[in-house]
Amino acid sequence: MTEEKKSRLPIILGWLFGIVFAVGIGAVWYITSPVFLVTLLSSDNVQSRRWAADELVRQGEGAGKHALGVAMNQSVDLEARRLAIFILGEIHYREATPQLLSFFKGDNPTLQEQSAYALGRMGDASLGPELVGAYDAAPKGLKMKIISALGELSTEPGMALLKRESATNTDETIRGAAAYSYNKLVLEKKKADGAR
Secondary structure (H helix, E strand, C coil), rough: CHHHHHHHHHHHHHHHHHHHHHHHHHHHHHCCCCCHHHHHHCCCCHHHHHHHHHHHHHHHHHHHHHHHHHHHHCCCCCCHHHHHHHHHCCCCCHHHHHHHHHHHHHHHHHHHHHHHHHHHHCCCCHHHHHHHHHHCCCHHHHHHHHHHHHHHCCCCCHHHHHHHHHHHHHHHHHHHHHHHHHHHHHHHHHHHHHCC
């Protein structure tokens, strides 16, 4: 090999390494971008769906607009929409509250249930009356989600409903869930009062 060819070899190798490195960084950026992750919510692979949902939750509020788009898109599968609603609740994406209330009041049981829980995760006590008001006429699955949601919100009407259901409901599952949510709120209130 001539001296000139030897001197070009490190430059060529350096360029190749730089290109491979840039492509690798670009690939990592793309597969963790909200735009790509929301497409995985519709994947046939359950693990891919879960990973995408977890990653979007980890990214926080920046993923909210994308997750809301999936939740509202009626052309995607129901599980993708349910996962998107889950994400909205977990990241406390308050801009989605009107749409979540719409799903909660809608006629799709899956979206109603997930929206009820997401509304509770928002932590906005002003949503308590909506949840309490829908409780008595709700089917069991939705009642369970409302109970869970009320366990996230410290409101007087919610506490009263949880206390009543934990004492009087004849369904053991509902009674137990209501007792758990009620006791959780009581404990949080005691901790808050003790911290003062």
